[in-house]
Amino acid sequence: MDDFIAARSQMALSLGFHIIFSCIGMVMPFFMAVSHYKWLKTNDEVYKNLTKAWSKGVAIFFATGAVSGTMLSFELGLLWPKFMDHAGPIFGMPFSLEGTAFFIEAIALGFFLYGWNKLNKWFHWFTGMVVGVSGLASGILVVAANAWMNSPAGFDFVNGQYLNIDPIQAMFNKAWFSQALHMCLAAFTATGFAVAGVHALMILRNRNAYFHLKAFKIAAVFACIAAVLQPLSGDISAKDVAKRQPAKLAAMEALYKTEKPAPLLIGGIVNEKDKTVTGAIKIPGALSFLAHGDFKAEVKGLDQIPENEHPPVAITHYAFQIMVGIGTLLLLISLTYFFILFKKKPLTEKRWLLKLFVLAIPLGYLALEAGWVVTEVGRQPWIIYGIMHTKDAVTPMPGIAYSFYIFSAIYISLSIIVTFLLYRQIKMVPVLYHKDESNSN
Amino acid sequence: MKEVVITFLCMAILLYFLLGGADFGAGIIELFTSTKNRSRTRKTMYHAIGPVWEANHMWLIIAIVILFVGFPFIYTTMSVYLHIPLAIMLIGIIARGTAFVFRHYDAVKDDMQWLYNRIFRYSSFVTALFLGIIAGSLISGHIDSQATDFYTAYISGWLNWFSVAVGFFTVSLCGFLAAIYLIGETTEAHDKRRFIKKAKFMNVAAVVFGAMVFIAAQRDKIPLIDWVFKSNVGLSAIILASISLVLLWYLLIKGKTKVLRILAGFQVTMILLAISYAHFPNFIRLKSGDAISLLETAGPEKTIYSLGLALLLGSILILPFLGYLFYKFQKKEE
Numbered sequence: 001m002d003d004f005i006a007a008r009s010q011m012a013l014s015l016g017f018h019i020i021f022s023c024i025g026m027v028m029p030f031f032m033a034v035s036h037y038k039w040l041k042t043n044d045e046v047y048k049n050l051t052k053a054w055s056k057g058v059a060i061f062f063a064t065g066a067v068s069g070t071m072l073s074f075e076l077g078l079l080w081p082k083f084m085d086h087a088g089p090i091f092g093m094p095f096s097l098e099g100t101a102f103f104i105e106a107i108a109l110g111f112f113l114y115g116w117n118k119l120n121k122w123f124h125w126f127t128g129m130v131v132g133v134s135g136l137a138s139g140i141l142v143v144a145a146n147a148w149m150n151s152p153a154g155f156d157f158v159n160g161q162y163l164n165i166d167p168i169q170a171m172f173n174k175a176w177f178s179q180a181l182h183m184c185l186a187a188f189t190a191t192g193f194a195v196a197g198v199h200a201l202m203i204l205r206n207r208n209a210y211f212h213l214k215a216f217k218i219a220a221v222f223a224c225i226a227a228v229l230q231p232l233s234g235d236i237s238a239k240d241v242a243k244r245q246p247a248k249l250a251a252m253e254a255l256y257k258t259e260k261p262a263p264l265l266i267g268g269i270v271n272e273k274d275k276t277v278t279g280a281i282k283i284p285g286a287l288s289f290l291a292h293g294d295f296k297a298e299v300k301g302l303d304q305i306p307e308n309e310h311p312p313v314a315i316t317h318y319a320f321q322i323m324v325g326i327g328t329l330l331l332l333i334s335l336t337y338f339f340i341l342f343k344k345k346p347l348t349e350k351r352w353l354l355k356l357f358v359l360a361i362p363l364g365y366l367a368l369e370a371g372w373v374v375t376e377v378g379r380q381p382w383i384i385y386g387i388m389h390t391k392d393a394v395t396p397m398p399g400i401a402y403s404f405y406i407f408s409a410i411y412i413s414l415s416i417i418v419t420f421l422l423y424r425q426i427k428m429v430p431v432l433y434h435k436d437e438s439n440s441n
Numbered sequence: 442m443k444e445v446v447i448t449f450l451c452m453a454i455l456l457y458f459l460l461g462g463a464d465f466g467a468g469i470i471e472l473f474t475s476t477k478n479r480s481r482t483r484k485t486m487y488h489a490i491g492p493v494w495e496a497n498h499m500w501l502i503i504a505i506v507i508l509f510v511g512f513p514f515i516y517t518t519m520s521v522y523l524h525i526p527l528a529i530m531l532i533g534i535i536a537r538g539t540a541f542v543f544r545h546y547d548a549v550k551d552d553m554q555w556l557y558n559r560i561f562r563y564s565s566f567v568t569a570l571f572l573g574i575i576a577g578s579l580i581s582g583h584i585d586s587q588a589t590d591f592y593t594a595y596i597s598g599w600l601n602w603f604s605v606a607v608g609f610f611t612v613s614l615c616g617f618l619a620a621i622y623l624i625g626e627t628t629e630a631h632d633k634r635r636f637i638k639k640a641k642f643m644n645v646a647a648v649v650f651g652a653m654v655f656i657a658a659q660r661d662k663i664p665l666i667d668w669v670f671k672s673n674v675g676l677s678a679i680i681l682a683s684i685s686l687v688l689l690w691y692l693l694i695k696g697k698t699k700v701l702r703i704l705a706g707f708q709v710t711m712i713l714l715a716i717s718y719a720h721f722p723n724f725i726r727l728k729s730g731d732a733i734s735l736l737e738t739a740g741p742e743k744t745i746y747s748l749g750l751a752l753l754l755g756s757i758l759i760l761p762f763l764g765y766l767f768y769k770f771q772k773k774e775e
Contacts, residue, residue, distance in 0.1 A: 092510025
């Protein structure tokens, strides 16, 4: 395996893994805080048990997210030293703030996990909230740093020199808001559907249905609100990308030729050699509308971009289709759920709806990963858009392929163990929470 | 502002060494505990470091962020020439960080515990060893940025007598810190005696490996003796460390736990100071005889300014909250 490809694969793997774990770690504390709040207000024991059960999940995911995040902070240098040489001082601001947010999250988690019966009950609840808020802040800051790679700002690039560096301006680059908003909503959607789905499965199997129904309702509300808001955020992102990164937009839609008006392609097989797409459903003018808010506007195709600056079209296009397809499906499930809530029909009678939620367990994460592929692969061949090529940033050390194999093995085993641990946590719910309270800890 | 940022960097490295080091040490202590006492050690350890477990490892993140934002040349030089030991250390960090949490949060306590425990113990040892090797390599002067072959560029920079000796010295210091910490975390007289014994064992090991570091330095032609004994600060630090060694043994025999902790932390701080003061502000010594200095390679002014501001602001938020965490969960005398 070529060193450059190995380095890219390792980075993709590490990020792909970290994204899932850190999203769960940043969203679940909010579910936990709601349930905790209900316990403090209603004194219904089931909420206390639920809070404890979820907090164990948070602990597992936080630990995994923390070590994979530590790994990434080193990996930036281990794999892309030439990038970090220049980029570090420019886009480092969000990372230095993220250090603080992450630290506070870790301290708050210590208080929360070990604070049962030791802290004032509202201070205890507050520490749980702090875990969520600082986690979310970390997420936003890290995405702001990534946004800088898509939309470099805060320096002048003169004759290969990076001059007049302004880290604050770099942090508030043009892409930070649309990317951070989209990522946060995606995190809530994906985690919400995954958690709700697992509890829906337990309700369907009729195991501790009361416990799982409470859990389901909390997670589902978060998931469905986020899923309904996500298309709006997607629209902001699409218009933003059309303006800043026309090559990425063209790749997302496999638009090889500039068109006015441009159709929206749904699905289709991309042939990168012949630069054609076959079998796609075309909606006339829709891409013009999505990109520029006007059904007749011109959309720049790949023909207007030098060939050596084309991102991989097929991967970006397929990933985009997967993301939008799943997003639409989750939106429909959410609307249905709200309709049923509005009609005040008992959920346990709507087994088909619960089954839909079970189906959606992996879907949110699939969409999240696909969306991330769109951003990252769609940025290629640039590591700093328009400034530095990814291949110029890679480490001079040979043999990165071995490193890739080793870390792949580690991440795969970690994923298996974490899944196994969660399975056991769920399996043990009746034993842990419906027996003697003092045994659970 | 440069001074502020460098102070924070030194503080983060020191605190990682003391607090993270004690965490590594806990795994190392477990490794050197007889099978029949292991579950007791584990229990004490869990109560002692559980609440502060994640926070202790944040210092590494703070240090690395300061390096890559403020001193990118140092960060990338390390990343390129110490790629292999850094990767091994990271594998260790991943393995022990997850194993520690997994073994506690596995809802079913069965044979999987055997696996988690194994992973935790061995990876604690490996992580501390490679942390020390990396630290040793930075000052060993073996890193060759002009190397043309793989071995000189990526292996001999860290695989040398001095770096490895510093690695084992670090392992024994971590074990020592953990043992001292654990003495104060147990109320059982039997466990107290065990941890005191471990602390003595680790302290002897530290003295032995410390001597090896000097021998290895001689062999690798590293002027360690000059650094330590020819500067007033280095000399005072090493004298203070030696005095505290005598005091430590006295207190160990007396079993005074709270003072012991402070003294052990002080001793390790003095050792770090003695080794690093002479070549400060140089961070990496290269084979060519050049050195990479913190002062000379600091990033642009605006970056350092905003980094310093972020760190000051962060510490206002972090330190009181962290202090309260330590205070709240310390073992109360019962």
